[in-house]
Structures are given as C-alpha cells and as structure tokens.
Amino acid sequence: MTDTTEPLTTPAPAGAKLLTSSPFDPGPLTTKEGFRARARRTNSPPDLQDCAPFGTKVTLSDPRLIYHGRLLPVETDDVGRALKQARGLLLQNLTSGDGRGPNFAVDGPRLSGKSLLAALIALGFHTLVEKLSGPDGDRHPVVYINVPHDRADDLHWSLPFADFLGVEHSRSPETMNHRPVDMTDPIVRIMQRARTRLVVIDGVEYIRSSERQTAFDYLLRLQDRLPRITFLFCGIGAREIVQAGYGDHRSQAPAPGTDRPRPHSGIPTLWVRPVPYTRAEPDQWHKVLRLVEGNLRLYKHEPETLLGLAAYLHKRTDGSMHALDQLICQAAQASILEGTEKIDQDLLDSILTGYDDPDH
Numbered sequence: 001m002t003d004t005t006e007p008l009t010t011p012a013p014a015g016a017k018l019l020t021s022s023p024f025d026p027g028p029l030t031t032k033e034g035f036r037a038r039a040r041r042t043n044s045p046p047d048l049q050d051c052a053p054f055g056t057k058v059t060l061s062d063p064r065l066i067y068h069g070r071l072l073p074v075e076t077d078d079v080g081r082a083l084k085q086a087r088g089l090l091l092q093n094l095t096s097g098d099g100r101g102p103n104f105a106v107d108g109p110r111l112s113g114k115s116l117l118a119a120l121i122a123l124g125f126h127t128l129v130e131k132l133s134g135p136d137g138d139r140h141p142v143v144y145i146n147v148p149h150d151r152a153d154d155l156h157w158s159l160p161f162a163d164f165l166g167v168e169h170s171r172s173p174e175t176m177n178h179r180p181v182d183m184t185d186p187i188v189r190i191m192q193r194a195r196t197r198l199v200v201i202d203g204v205e206y207i208r209s210s211e212r213q214t215a216f217d218y219l220l221r222l223q224d225r226l227p228r229i230t231f232l233f234c235g236i237g238a239r240e241i242v243q244a245g246y247g248d249h250r251s252q253a254p255a256p257g258t259d260r261p262r263p264h265s266g267i268p269t270l271w272v273r274p275v276p277y278t279r280a281e282p283d284q285w286h287k288v289l290r291l292v293e294g295n296l297r298l299y300k301h302e303p304e305t306l307l308g309l310a311a312y313l314h315k316r317t318d319g320s321m322h323a324l325d326q327l328i329c330q331a332a333q334a335s336i337l338e339g340t341e342k343i344d345q346d347l348l349d350s351i352l353t354g355y356d357d358p359d360h
Helices: 030-040 063-067 078-097 114-133 152-167 186-192 209-225 238-247 285-296 310-317 321-338 345-349
Strands: 104-107 142-146 200-203 230-234 269-271
Touching: 030 078, 030 104, 030 114, 063 321, 078 104, 078 114, 078 269, 078 345, 104 114, 114 142, 114 200, 114 230, 142 152, 152 186, 152 209, 186 209, 209 238, 230 238, 230 310, 285 310, 285 321, 310 321, 310 345
Parallel strands: 104 230, 104 269, 142 200, 200 230
Antiparallel strands: none
C-alpha cells in the first residue's frame, strides 16, 4: 500500500449485498459470516422517493423502519482522530514483510462508543485489505472476539477464536455431553493460511487481576506463533489492563550498560469519550446533531429541530453516542409507526432509554 491516506472507513464495493437472508440480523461480529456480512453491507440512507408514500400503512418489514433501527456511525472528533491514528498503527502491518505494527488499545468510559470504534477499525481494515488484494473467501484479515466467560486456562481462551473461525471444538458433538478441547493448534494453522493480520479482543475489562498472567501468557504465545498479527484490545481501562499484562512479562533487569531500570513501555491508546457540550463551546455536539439529523429519513421532520434541542439532548444522553442512538432511533421508529413522521421534544419525552429519562 503506497497511499498512506487510504481511509480505514473505505465503503463497501459497489453492488455489495448482505450475506444473510434476514435484514434484521446480519449476524454477530464474533463469527466470520457475521463479520463479513457487516463488512460488505451498504449502509446508506434510503431515498424517500423509493419508499412507500406518506400515509401508507407501515409494517415491521418496512425498509425505513429497519433503517432507523440503528443510527449510521457518526464521526465524532474522537472517532475521526482515532481512525486516522489506527490507520497509521496498521500501516506497517500491511507494508512490512517482517514483523508487525504495535499492538494498541481502545479505551474510554462506559457507553462512550469503544466497541463501535473497534468495530469501525476492524471492518474498515477488512474492507481495505479486500480493496488492495481482491475478495478471497479463504482470507480472514481480521478475527474479532469477546473475552471468554471462562478465562481459567489456554483451552477457554482458544474457544472464541474457534467460534469465530467456525471450528468445532467439542469431542462429542453428537451427544449432549460436549467436552471442549484446546483449539490453539488448529486456530493457529487456520489464521496462518487465512493471512490474519488483526485480532480484536473486546471486553478486556472482564479480565480480573488474578487472571491477567494466564491471559497474557496465552496471547503472547499466540502472537509468537503468528508474528504478523496485531492485537487491538478494547474495553474500560484497556490501557492500564494491557500495560499491566505486558508488564508482568517485561524483564525487570536494568537497561544495558546502566544501573537504571528499563524505561516504561506503554501501549498506543485510542481514546473515545462522550461528546462535550457547553454554551461557550457547542461546536462538537452541534456537529454530531447535524450529522444525525442528516441521516434521518422522515417525511415531516423539520431541519435543525435536533439542533434546537441540543441542550435537552445532551442532558438526556450526557454526550454518549450509545444513549443518543437509543433515543433517536426509538423516536424515529415511533414517528413512522404513529404516522407523525417527525421528531420533537414531546415525542422524545415519551421515549424511555434508561439514560436520564424525564419524569412521568
């Protein structure tokens, strides 16, 4: 790759379609089928001219109702900055024949959009590899897993990799007495053949201090066997967790030729936080609301209504994109089903999200 400005958010190829029969469920990111379906689906707002006319009875399969079930990703200042930084961190991975780029982390407070950012990076990287090398059903440039529920040993750490890759990991699949086995050797061979370059591990906040050595022992050994992969760790406190995990394995000996300890080795961290809003500095929140409003496809919605409700919406969401998604998506769907086709404060007051809901 010679163009270092190539974005990680390259859109899906023209004509790409969902690899699933259900518009409601493309499948989870933690399976290769679901991941590919999400990477190749087109996420563009429907044209109202192609939709059922205003006043038409709406069913649950209506394209606009499905479309408004989840906001299109909005590039906040943090997300835009992080995507550029991720591109730089992954560039060496694509261009170097020897070794990998540095592992890195996505960190931030609860409900700030960490998993969404990690998914955008992973999906964008997958799409970029396909753009550069062409589609290949045998290539899996990205493996996306959640931290396993049981983290006691290598066996359980190997299972989410096997689940993503679609590898059976029970000795007796024909019986109800399944006994999972350590899948490390099979998944290593598959990822080698699949030319995997990026492994996303989401939910690292669930790794307890007592489990840290087991987890990072396993991941470091896996990376030794797959020297081309880069790990992206995502979760609340990811930076401290990963630094502590690697710190357990760093030599405590002095730096060569000195009696001083080796310098602290950190991990590159991409930060994502709730979007701030004050009357003195409203620009970031206003930008978000303009982007969100521009993605709405409602017949009677008045432009800049959300902008006029900026203070109210920030109070309801505290700048959390997850909370804003919940609020606006429910309101948009309600407006379609009720036939009002617009979002206003009266409608928003009736929507329950669990995030600073108004008193009723």
